[in-house]
Amino acid sequence: MVPLSHYLIVSAILFFIGVLGVLLRRNVIVVFMSIEIMLNAVNLSLIGFDRFLNQHDGQVFSFMVMAVAAAEVSVGLAIIISIFRKKPTINLDEFNIMKW
Amino acid sequence: MEQFIFYPLSLMCIVFAVGVIVNTSPISSAVSLIGMMLGLAGLFVLLNAHLMAILQVLVYAGAIMVLFMFVIMLLNLKGDDEDWKMRGKNVLLASLSGVFVVTLLFKIFGDGFSTNIGKPAVLPETFGTTAAVGELLFTDFVLPFEVASILLLVAMIGAVVLAKTKLN
Numbered sequence: 001m002v003p004l005s006h007y008l009i010v011s012a013i014l015f016f017i018g019v020l021g022v023l024l025r026r027n028v029i030v031v032f033m034s035i036e037i038m039l040n041a042v043n044l045s046l047i048g049f050d051r052f053l054n055q056h057d058g059q060v061f062s063f064m065v066m067a068v069a070a071a072e073v074s075v076g077l078a079i080i081i082s083i084f085r086k087k088p089t090i091n092l093d094e095f096n097i098m099k100w
Numbered sequence: 101m102e103q104f105i106f107y108p109l110s111l112m113c114i115v116f117a118v119g120v121i122v123n124t125s126p127i128s129s130a131v132s133l134i135g136m137m138l139g140l141a142g143l144f145v146l147l148n149a150h151l152m153a154i155l156q157v158l159v160y161a162g163a164i165m166v167l168f169m170f171v172i173m174l175l176n177l178k179g180d181d182e183d184w185k186m187r188g189k190n191v192l193l194a195s196l197s198g199v200f201v202v203t204l205l206f207k208i209f210g211d212g213f214s215t216n217i218g219k220p221a222v223l224p225e226t227f228g229t230t231a232a233v234g235e236l237l238f239t240d241f242v243l244p245f246e247v248a249s250i251l252l253l254v255a256m257i258g259a260v261v262l263a264k265t266k267l268n
């Protein structure tokens with residue numbers, strides 16, 4: 001039986017990789033994917049705690065996380081497309097048209 | 101026996117996750133992300149959360165990644181070698197998050213944590229089935245469930261409005 005701490009370690013490492021992707025990449029699509037990695041890491045620790053505490057609450061929470069992730073991705077990609085139409089770049093450092 | 105499945109799967113997850121942020125071409129990043137999500141679905145099966153594993157494959161590796169692929173193809177993004185460059189402003193933040201992760205791992209490894217809930221609970225037959233999760237979803241969490249459906253509706257309308265071409 002794999003102990004709970006190993007699942008949590010995998011989850012922490014995946015979350016850290018996601019944070020690194022958000023901080024270090026400038027391609028906006030890859031930044032979005034890194035956010036997905038972070039959400040998935042959180043799902044893993046929620047479900048891991050569920051298994052070891054014999055509850056189902058964490059699975060319902062991760063269900064909600066999936067719903068929010070789907071909403072976030074659809075709106076975010078729509079925003080990227082509409083910005084791309086105005087200014088053909090996906091470099092995050094050039095996305096400053098909302099500044100005033 | 102479980103270890104022989106857990107460690108290769110988690111290694112695969114971590115390798116694919118690193119592949120997402122290291123690849124210069126967005127398509128390779130997306131394919132790596134699909135691999136990571138499938139590995140996570142395997143981990144969910146190991147944790148007896150079968151419904152969540154299926155939803156992970158259907159929603160994440162299916163729907164969301166198709167959306168990503170679609171946008172990458174639509175914008176015709178080429179692999180841009182110049183894009184992989186450290187941003188100087190964020191190096192401090194990245195190292196701070198590294199410290200955070202080291203602290204977290206130290207806490208997880210530390211004693212007192214594993215003694216309380218490290219022992220796996222004895223599971224009933226119905227753990228992780230659709231019936232068990234659905235019962236909780238429609239009794240205790242029925243309000244968040246309805247709010248999530250409204251959120252999805254709003255996101256759908258918002259995506260259509262944002263991505264619509266200007267008619268003038």
